[in-house]
Amino acid sequence: MNSADSVARKPMDLAQADVPRGEVHIVAERCKECSYCIVYCPEDVLVYTEETNAKGYHYPMIAEGKAEACVLCKFCDLICPELAIHTTDASDEAQGS
Amino acid sequence: MSTPQQDDFAVVHPFDHLMRADRLPHILCGGCGIGTVIHGYVRAVSESGVDPDRHVCVSGIGCSGRAAGYVNVDSYHSTHGRALPFALGIAVHNPELKVTVISGDGDLMAIGGNHFIHAARRNVNLNVICINNFNYGMTGGQVGPTTPIGAKGTTAPQGSIEHPFNLPYLAKACGASLVARWTILHVRQFTDAVLRSMDKDGFCFTEVLSPCPTSFGRRNKLGEGLDEVEMYRERCHIENGAQNLEELDIDIVDHEQPITVGNFVDIERSAFHA
Numbered sequence: 001m002n003s004a005d006s007v008a009r010k011p012m013d014l015a016q017a018d019v020p021r022g023e024v025h026i027v028a029e030r031c032k033e034c035s036y037c038i039v040y041c042p043e044d045v046l047v048y049t050e051e052t053n054a055k056g057y058h059y060p061m062i063a064e065g066k067a068e069a070c071v072l073c074k075f076c077d078l079i080c081p082e083l084a085i086h087t088t089d090a091s092d093e094a095q096g097s
Numbered sequence: 098m099s100t101p102q103q104d105d106f107a108v109v110h111p112f113d114h115l116m117r118a119d120r121l122p123h124i125l126c127g128g129c130g131i132g133t134v135i136h137g138y139v140r141a142v143s144e145s146g147v148d149p150d151r152h153v154c155v156s157g158i159g160c161s162g163r164a165a166g167y168v169n170v171d172s173y174h175s176t177h178g179r180a181l182p183f184a185l186g187i188a189v190h191n192p193e194l195k196v197t198v199i200s201g202d203g204d205l206m207a208i209g210g211n212h213f214i215h216a217a218r219r220n221v222n223l224n225v226i227c228i229n230n231f232n233y234g235m236t237g238g239q240v241g242p243t244t245p246i247g248a249k250g251t252t253a254p255q256g257s258i259e260h261p262f263n264l265p266y267l268a269k270a271c272g273a274s275l276v277a278r279w280t281i282l283h284v285r286q287f288t289d290a291v292l293r294s295m296d297k298d299g300f301c302f303t304e305v306l307s308p309c310p311t312s313f314g315r316r317n318k319l320g321e322g323l324d325e326v327e328m329y330r331e332r333c334h335i336e337n338g339a340q341n342l343e344e345l346d347i348d349i350v351d352h353e354q355p356i357t358v359g360n361f362v363d364i365e366r367s368a369f370h371a
Contacts, residue, residue, distance in 0.1 A: 032127030081132025
């Protein structure tokens with residue numbers, strides 16, 4: 001996370017690269033609105049909901065048009081203090097097996 | 098998909114079998130980093146390849162002391178400062194067990210400081226995770242042995258005037274086999290450090306800097322948990338194998354000063370076995 005401010009060079013085989021695809025699962029009742037998952041998502045997949053959970057916190061949801069955007073970096077899962085979010089592999093190979 | 102992808106409450110997290118999931122959500126404040134450390138620990142347990150029945154988690158008193166109550170391995174919530182002697186007894190009696198101490202800076206370094214230096218000196222086969230939030234969070238934000246000079250607490254409204262412990266330097270000087278310092282943002286790195294500690298025979302120490310938005314963050318105007326983590330992101334400088342541990346004090350007041358994190362020490366030293 002330290003020096004990722006700019007991308008200096010573009011890989012030559014970017015077009016052929018197989019970008020992983022993930023599916024985000026949210027356990028709304030555990031969320032305490034710390035916003036780590038929303039802020040540190042590299043693809044800005046998550047936004048806050050308008051409604052709140054039973055404890056009064058706005059929990060994350062998939063942003064408009066971002067349903068396919070997760071690249072399975074798993075950082076939202078790793079940093080979540082509440083174990084309220086995780087991702088699963090949604091690539092074609094994982095689905096096909 | 099515009100509707101919230103809200104799973105049924107019964108749908109669990111992949112690590113729920115390693116947590117006492119019926120107790121979640123835990124009592125810790127929103128933005129507190131202790132939950133991330135517990136999460137990292139259960140991930141390390143899962144990846145260690147060792148049967149969870151052979152893992153033991155011991156904690157002391159304080160917010161971090163709650164860790165033992167949330168993990169679904171054999172766990173002990175010991176008395177204040179005595180997590181280390183308690184864990185030492187377990188580790189020495191049954192060397193087959195992977196004993197991890199998860200506790201806070203106040204518990205391990207203040208009242209438990211004496212136990213810490215002697216457990217490290219003997220090089221007992223323990224894996225110690227010290228969650229450092231720079232103050233006594235649970236009791237209301239009093240100044241502790243890790244509060245940086247100038248940082249405010251309820252017992253130092255003008256700012257602390259004491260020199261704090263530099264925990265990696267202390268651990269190295271006492272003879273720890275493995276010493277690391279990370280923040281909760283370096284979640285992959287600290288989980289790796291904990292995993293290596295589980296493999297290593299000897300006293301392993303990982304300090305994890307964690308935000309405390311309710312006490313320390315509020316009194317020092319660091320903002321929400323996210324703002325404090327963002328401060329770590331801007332100021333942290335990774336230096337694995339750093340030799341100048343005595344210079345790695347943390348300055349919270351001067352935002353120009355870097356905070357050095359990394360895996361500092363990894364040495365072979367004969368461990369204590371009864």
